[in-house]
Amino acid sequence: xxxxxxGGAGFLGQRLARELLARRELKGTDGQRQPITELVLLDxxxxxxxxxxxxxxxxxxxxxxxxxxxxxxxxTSAIFHLAAIVSGQAESDFDxxxxxxxxxxxxxxxxxxxxxxxxxVVFTSSVAVYGGELPEVVLDDTALNPQSSYGAxxxxxxxxxxxxxxxxxxxxxxxxxxxxxxxxxxxxxxxSSFASGIIREPLTGEKAVxxxxxATRLWLLSPRKAIECLVAGCEIDAAAFGNRRTVNLPGVxxxxxxxxxxxxxxxxxxxxARIEWKADERVEKIVGSWPAQWDTSRxxxxxxxxxxxxxxxxxxxxxxELGGTIPA
Amino acid sequence: xxxxxxGGAGFLGQRLARELLARRELKGTDGQRQPITELVLLDxxxxxxxxxxxxxxxxxxxxxxxxxxxxxxxxTSAIFHLAAIVSGQAESDFDxxxxxxxxxxxxxxxxxxxxxxxxxVVFTSSVAVYGGELPEVVLDDTALNPQSSYGAxxxxxxxxxxxxxxxxxxxxxxxxxxxxxxxxxxxxxxxSSFASGIIREPLTGEKAVxxxxxATRLWLLSPRKAIECLVAGCEIDAAAFGNRRTVNLPGVxxxxxxxxxxxxxxxxxxxxARIEWKADERVEKIVGSWPAQWDTSRxxxxxxxxxxxxxxxxxxxxxxELGGTIPA
Numbered sequence: 001x002x003x004x005x006x007g008g009a010g011f012l013g014q015r016l017a018r019e020l021l022a023r024r025e026l027k028g029t030d031g032q033r034q035p036i037t038e039l040v041l042l043d044x045x046x047x048x049x050x051x052x053x054x055x056x057x058x059x060x061x062x063x064x065x066x067x068x069x070x071x072x073x074x075x076t077s078a079i080f081h082l083a084a085i086v087s088g089q090a091e092s093d094f095d096x097x098x099x100x101x102x103x104x105x106x107x108x109x110x111x112x113x114x115x116x117x118x119x120x121v122v123f124t125s126s127v128a129v130y131g132g133e134l135p136e137v138v139l140d141d142t143a144l145n146p147q148s149s150y151g152a153x154x155x156x157x158x159x160x161x162x163x164x165x166x167x168x169x170x171x172x173x174x175x176x177x178x179x180x181x182x183x184x185x186x187x188x189x190x191x192s193s194f195a196s197g198i199i200r201e202p203l204t205g206e207k208a209v210x211x212x213x214x215a216t217r218l219w220l221l222s223p224r225k226a227i228e229c230l231v232a233g234c235e236i237d238a239a240a241f242g243n244r245r246t247v248n249l250p251g252v253x254x255x256x257x258x259x260x261x262x263x264x265x266x267x268x269x270x271x272x273a274r275i276e277w278k279a280d281e282r283v284e285k286i287v288g289s290w291p292a293q294w295d296t297s298r299x300x301x302x303x304x305x306x307x308x309x310x311x312x313x314x315x316x317x318x319x320x321e322l323g324g325t326i327p328a
Numbered sequence: 329x330x331x332x333x334x335g336g337a338g339f340l341g342q343r344l345a346r347e348l349l350a351r352r353e354l355k356g357t358d359g360q361r362q363p364i365t366e367l368v369l370l371d372x373x374x375x376x377x378x379x380x381x382x383x384x385x386x387x388x389x390x391x392x393x394x395x396x397x398x399x400x401x402x403x404t405s406a407i408f409h410l411a412a413i414v415s416g417q418a419e420s421d422f423d424x425x426x427x428x429x430x431x432x433x434x435x436x437x438x439x440x441x442x443x444x445x446x447x448x449v450v451f452t453s454s455v456a457v458y459g460g461e462l463p464e465v466v467l468d469d470t471a472l473n474p475q476s477s478y479g480a481x482x483x484x485x486x487x488x489x490x491x492x493x494x495x496x497x498x499x500x501x502x503x504x505x506x507x508x509x510x511x512x513x514x515x516x517x518x519x520s521s522f523a524s525g526i527i528r529e530p531l532t533g534e535k536a537v538x539x540x541x542x543a544t545r546l547w548l549l550s551p552r553k554a555i556e557c558l559v560a561g562c563e564i565d566a567a568a569f570g571n572r573r574t575v576n577l578p579g580v581x582x583x584x585x586x587x588x589x590x591x592x593x594x595x596x597x598x599x600x601a602r603i604e605w606k607a608d609e610r611v612e613k614i615v616g617s618w619p620a621q622w623d624t625s626r627x628x629x630x631x632x633x634x635x636x637x638x639x640x641x642x643x644x645x646x647x648x649e650l651g652g653t654i655p656a
Contacts, residue, residue, distance in 0.1 A: 094495065132571040133469075141461075141471040144487075145572055152491035156484050159472075163480035167422065243460045244473055 008041025028077025356405025
């Protein structure tokens, strides 16, 4: 079977690729576990790896129909659609956000529909689909009320995937990811970028700026658990989802102060002291509109598992990205 | 000011046009009540009227950008977007439903955005955005879970209107209409057609077939009140909507038995006796899945009013469509 990862050069795409290559097989179209013979990594830049005979690196614009028609065929049994314009950029460049977050998602579904073989399609979505006045605890069936263009575009893509699945054009699943922390690499344009930066930078000897106040609550998932959830999301039987293909993944609800306390516990005072506070109203407004507490019992019943604590998340980052030790 | 009605040849579009012409003025772009100098009725067929110097009848495909660019300019202060592909057809012709219910709605918003004057835009939506397991009483913030392509497309258009409004591209409002009863004219293929037919046909001397059992509950709004709600929906100050531009309009929750009792009270035994019962499993299944009870306190706070009772709805039909008397 062939597997396609869009956003394959990104950090989640790269980790997912390595995980799939290590697993060697996956459930796809027919629900039977099959060997992965080809893993296509599509992105606007060439994916740096992994170096493996099964990997095919493709550069292209996912909003171009011809690109998707070239890369999705009847052997493409599973598609992980991770490509996205992040929240900050979708807010500053409305057209680009619409083109990638909504139009490209629809195009992908349409090309699958045209092929007619009903591949498993995993979309990632976001807590940004929620907003406005929210209940104390957010459920899978709490109403969507996005307060950002990114959230509106993701919510629109969710609706499409659900309807294309209901009609039998694809066998789709949408996973609403908590904010991923700790991301490796550089800060990015996402409003939530600091949720990784305030841990990652201090651990690698650099200063970090926290743009929100310490009481701000976040809903977090480690990259490690996110990858496990993506694979599980592809392999779960369609019937288990009932009439709702969208699921809120389990996260850890934690305040910024608690995150820093966990960093201090794991890495010491000197590391935690590298965080500076500088309020950014724009970031506070976007992040403050996201819910911080969730009932994810449905996700758990479906077999998804998150992290046990934020300390575990910090330790997982040190293990996975820093080789198990904190640089002096 | 100019006003545009899409679906202007339809039954609601025609009634709305007559109402606006009679009112002579409307709040639009700047929130000030202004005289209506031009009322554009766009549809795929020529609207039959009204015969008034202010009316401009236009035939065109609403999914064509050039049509909307021709009809929406900086003087277009208010737009009522009623054009839609109905549920049955959107299910049988997926591409047509997507094109009209989703793409044309987006195009309309985009042309407004390009013009830059932030017109008031009123979208109509539907109870079909709900589905699956529903609470006993449906609220404005009950989660959407459409189980039809029509519902998914309407829900997608709702999301777009909300985001375009949040960004200041338009001043939009979405009204989710209850089932409209009593519609004039002929029965149609809609599952809810009987909700008008079992009143309209007996009142005009014809037999009607009721395809569902008498305990089936419906959520109804008269054409008269629907038109009042459309006008109110345009005129309410944007700030009153808060961060949610979508509102469930108030309806009357009534069983089929209660509908027939009201008909008997208003028009007598002989009229009510023209209803025959013939169960239609397909219709019963569809109608039985619709929520029948709603909390519409938000709509009421916003100033929307429904009908006081189903008897009022029957009397309104006799007044508006039968000239105030029941044919012998």
